[in-house]
Amino acid sequence: xxxxxxxxxxxxxxxxxxxxxxIGAAVGRALVQHGMKVGGCARSVDKIEKLAAECQSAGYxxxxxxxxxxxxxxxxxxxxxxxxxxxxxxxxxxxxNAGLARPEPLLSGRTEGWRTMIDVNxxxxxxxxxxxxxxxxxxxxxxxxxxxxxxxxxxSVVPQSVVHFYSATKYAVTxxxxxxxxxxxxxxxxxxxxxxxxxLVETGFAxxxxxxxxxRAAATYESIRCLKAEDMANAVxxxxxxxxHVQIGDIQMRPTEQIS
Numbered sequence: 410x411x412x413x414x415x416x417x418x419x420x421x422x423x424x425x426x427x428x429x430x431x432i433g434a435a436v437g438r439a440l441v442q443h444g445m446k447v448g449g450c451a452r453s454v455d456k457i458e459k460l461a462a463e464c465q466s467a468g469y470x471x472x473x474x475x476x477x478x479x480x481x482x483x484x485x486x487x488x489x490x491x492x493x494x495x496x497x498x499x500x501x502x503x504x505x506n507a508g509l510a511r512p513e514p515l516l517s518g519r520t521e522g523w524r525t526m527i528d529v530n531x532x533x534x535x536x537x538x539x540x541x542x543x544x545x546x547x548x549x550x551x552x553x554x555x556x557x558x559x560x561x562x563x564x565s566v567v568p569q570s571v572v573h574f575y576s577a578t579k580y581a582v583t584x585x586x587x588x589x590x591x592x593x594x595x596x597x598x599x600x601x602x603x604x605x606x607x608x609l610v611e612t613g614f615a616x617x618x619x620x621x622x623x624x625r626a627a628a629t630y631e632s633i634r635c636l637k638a639e640d641m642a643n644a645v646x647x648x649x650x651x652x653x654h655v656q657i658g659d660i661q662m663r664p665t666e667q668i669s
Contacts, residue, residue, distance in 0.1 A: 445471045499548050502649065505556070509525065554601045557582050609664055
């Protein structure tokens with residue numbers, strides 16, 4: 410079963426970006442429950458430290474190690490990878506989860522909002538992927554896995570101007586994941602590349618998007634029964650526990666009640 414299929418990951422190292430809240434926190438916890446050493450990064454690490462303590466007191470077999478890292482800053486990403494190399498040899502699984510939306514339409518949006526989305530949703534994903542691969546390559550790891558948390562917005566453009574630029578960054582993630590799969594295959598490795606594309610997940614995401622309108626954010630999650638962060642964590646476990654000859658390309662998942 411699933412648990413047995415996850416056994417080969419016991420004691421191995423995973424990096425989860427955006428691990429302080431939401432999907433990242435749920436994924437980090439799930440991997441620790443399956444005995445992995447998990448580096449969790451975010452700009453503020455106090456929440457990750459709290460989660461690490463919770464995992465420890467729950468007696469989970471793995472460990473969660475907090476890393477302070479601003480993903481819009483390449484130097485900070487590189488020094489995090491360097492710290493992971495020093496402490497744990499390197500990264501075997503990279504989960505590019507950190508992402509954000511700013512409410513900046515194409516006709517009137519502010520450049521800084523667009524740039525922030527590009528930096529975190531596209532550039533950081535690409536930098537972390539490259540560094541994770543190089544880490545695997547130098548240790549001859551042939552069964553690693555890179556998982557990008559994408560979005561249904563990476564597959565269709567919805568008629569909501571506040572998410573159009575965000576959607577463009579997620580279309581980029583769709584292309585990057587497939588490009589990565591091709592390059593990994595050309596490099597004659599068995600390292601796998603997957604993306605997971607959820608619809609509405611009940612996290613703090615909408616509150617960041619509609620930061621000047623918390624009522625609108627709350628309404629986003631109250632209109633239907635949304636996916637939970639744990640549903641996403643289960644999808645990550647499913648992807649990682651697939652047999653080595655099976656590469657899951659994309660899991661598209663929506664709340665059953667979601668319209669678009």
